Amino acid sequence: MMRIGTDYLGSDSIQQTTTTNQEIIPLPPSTWTKGYNFYRFSFDNLDACTVKINKGKPIYIRAGKGFNTDIYDSPIYSFVIIENGIRFNWIAGY
Numbered sequence: 001m002m003r004i005g006t007d008y009l010g011s012d013s014i015q016q017t018t019t020t021n022q023e024i025i026p027l028p029p030s031t032w033t034k035g036y037n038f039y040r041f042s043f044d045n046l047d048a049c050t051v052k053i054n055k056g057k058p059i060y061i062r063a064g065k066g067f068n069t070d071i072y073d074s075p076i077y078s079f080v081i082i083e084n085g086i087r088f089n090w091i092a093g094y
């Protein structure tokens with residue numbers, strides 16, 4: 001089996017958005033020429049919310065449902081939570 005990832009990134013605790021339309025994927029290190037491109041991504045939401053994935057159309061996720069991708073799905077480079085005050089955590093491989 002071939003290894004495709006380099007490392008993991010995610011929240012260190014339950015997070016709470018403070019603004020509407022908040023991008024949860026952080027900026028990459030300043031030495032990088034491109035942003036993160038996650039081949040594996042997991043989002044766990046305690047509250048119902050609407051998200052935009054890779055700048056796409058809004059998608060509703062009911063409370064506790066979450067969202068997951070793996071190596072067979074399109075990479076994630078943007079994940080925006082539309083509502084304010086949503087409790088969540090996430091983890092990703094890149």
